[in-house]
Amino acid sequence: MSLIEQPLADLDNEIRGPIGDIDWTQFANCKGKTKLFFAPKAERPQARERREAKARSLCNACVVKDTCREFARNNHEYGLWGGENEEERHLAGFTIAAPIGVRSRLAKSA
Incomplete structure (x- = not known):
């Protein structure tokens, strides 16, 4: 059975497997x-909030979504992945090589 013919639940389980098994990005919204x-x-912060709301x-x-988030967390990605931005990944305990803007925002909120 091809990926196109599989029921969505079965496809979802296959995609959630090890990232190397399938190019999950082809199924991303x-x-x-x-x-x-x-x-x-x-x-600007307001523009970022609007852009990220649309992306989320x-x-x-x-x-x-879950595979995407896991990929970003494990690969120290920037941008919004799996509904999380780099600040949220950092706050969840995943290290990032943060740009200056993120470092300063996190320092102010601490």
Whole structure:
């Protein structure tokens, strides 16, 4: 049975397996929408909140959300992955090589 013919529940289980087994990114709702998930240079906080809210709405309906989040956490990614931005991954205990803006925001909130 091909991936196209599989029931969604079976497909979801297959995608959630080890990341190397299947190119899970092909099933991501964000495919082709890169600008929505990565901040442009000098983005204002209000613009970031609006952009991330739109991105999260796609993540929340995505069948590969958990795999995506795990990938970002394990690979120290920037941007919004699996409904989490780099600050949220950092606060969840996953180290990142944070840009200056993130370091300063986290220092102020501590």
